[in-house]
Amino acid sequence: MNPSEINEQVHTPDAAMPNNATEAKRSRRGWLVPLVVVAILAGLLVSGIRSRVKDRENLYIQTDALAVPSVSAVQPKRGAPAQEIILPGNIQPFISSPIYARTDGYLRKWYFDIGAHVKAGQLLAIIETPEVDQQLAQARATLATAQANLELSKITMDRYQGLLAKHAVSQQDADNAVGSYNANKAIVDADRASVQRYEDLVSFEKVYAPFDGVITVRNTDIGDLINAGSNTAPRTDLFHIVQAGVLRVYVNVPEEYSQGVKVGQTSADIVLAEFPGRQFAGKLVRTANAINATTRTLLVEIDVPNPSDTLLSGSYAEVHLKVPAQGSTFLLPVNCLLFRTENLQVGVVKDGKVTITDVTPGHDLGAEIEIVAGLKADDQVVVNPPDSLITGQEVHIVNATLPGDSQ
Numbered sequence: 001m002n003p004s005e006i007n008e009q010v011h012t013p014d015a016a017m018p019n020n021a022t023e024a025k026r027s028r029r030g031w032l033v034p035l036v037v038v039a040i041l042a043g044l045l046v047s048g049i050r051s052r053v054k055d056r057e058n059l060y061i062q063t064d065a066l067a068v069p070s071v072s073a074v075q076p077k078r079g080a081p082a083q084e085i086i087l088p089g090n091i092q093p094f095i096s097s098p099i100y101a102r103t104d105g106y107l108r109k110w111y112f113d114i115g116a117h118v119k120a121g122q123l124l125a126i127i128e129t130p131e132v133d134q135q136l137a138q139a140r141a142t143l144a145t146a147q148a149n150l151e152l153s154k155i156t157m158d159r160y161q162g163l164l165a166k167h168a169v170s171q172q173d174a175d176n177a178v179g180s181y182n183a184n185k186a187i188v189d190a191d192r193a194s195v196q197r198y199e200d201l202v203s204f205e206k207v208y209a210p211f212d213g214v215i216t217v218r219n220t221d222i223g224d225l226i227n228a229g230s231n232t233a234p235r236t237d238l239f240h241i242v243q244a245g246v247l248r249v250y251v252n253v254p255e256e257y258s259q260g261v262k263v264g265q266t267s268a269d270i271v272l273a274e275f276p277g278r279q280f281a282g283k284l285v286r287t288a289n290a291i292n293a294t295t296r297t298l299l300v301e302i303d304v305p306n307p308s309d310t311l312l313s314g315s316y317a318e319v320h321l322k323v324p325a326q327g328s329t330f331l332l333p334v335n336c337l338l339f340r341t342e343n344l345q346v347g348v349v350k351d352g353k354v355t356i357t358d359v360t361p362g363h364d365l366g367a368e369i370e371i372v373a374g375l376k377a378d379d380q381v382v383v384n385p386p387d388s389l390i391t392g393q394e395v396h397i398v399n400a401t402l403p404g405d406s407q
Contacts, residue, residue: 076330098237105129136198252297
């Protein structure tokens, strides 16, 4: 063997290895690749299964959480110790009186027109009554005649009394003289009363103010025929006078507030459109002490001082009354109520469970309603409760604030 053959054998060892060893090595390489692929696939399968199991567990957790609904809740708010109610009222003068004539005639003169301030006893007008003057003159003449007859009968009676003592006349004649005197005396008394009547009628020619006040109406003028009501013709008041130093305001208070209205205790403020931003203090002085069966209201009177005549009688006003509230009242948003056939109800949450509770409503204040019975101060009341809400249902409270309150 030459050196070149020896070198060729040294640099090609595979050629010198047996065939079975090569085949074994190739066989091991063929099985290694599928095993790696299977391992990778198995890893992917296990990872997918674990992900599905975790997703299922999360689904169970979410399902359990969704099984307990979340609700908003509020705590009842204590009602104010006094609430203000606003009612319409008409302002009236403290005294208002029409002035009528007490005698027939023609108006000769008037002295005050509308808006005039008059004092008690001031002359307002003069009525000319010629018929009454003539009747007075006739009555006086009749009285004078009766007085003359009385004097004559008195002289006759005295004479007969003296003659009777001397037995110069009979008892009958003396009695007739006494009877004639008594009759004439009665006639004089009647005629004197008639004169007094006509004198009074004549005095009614002058119309005076009955009290201090303001003339608001004048329904007559010079030359008007004045009718005192002695016939079927309708009477017309000559003047209308009011006393406006103190004004009366009559208000009809609804029956539900009637127990809180107390004389001398309930404060009242008067507001008028012509005085924006201004209030006039009044005082509740009396009530009717009876509910009107037609309107179901209590009539109350409020007096308002008006020394400078700022307020005008007849004005429309808003009356703000401070009425004490019941001590156990609470305020709830109206969207907390459940309207069911049993009663007006709310859902109260305690220890994570709902209790459907009957409540008694008070005054409806619009966005809120007054609850007078059925709640406690620390109750958690469900807001916007679903119709399916039942007692014993588990819920989760997410917030508990009243509208407008701080979070």
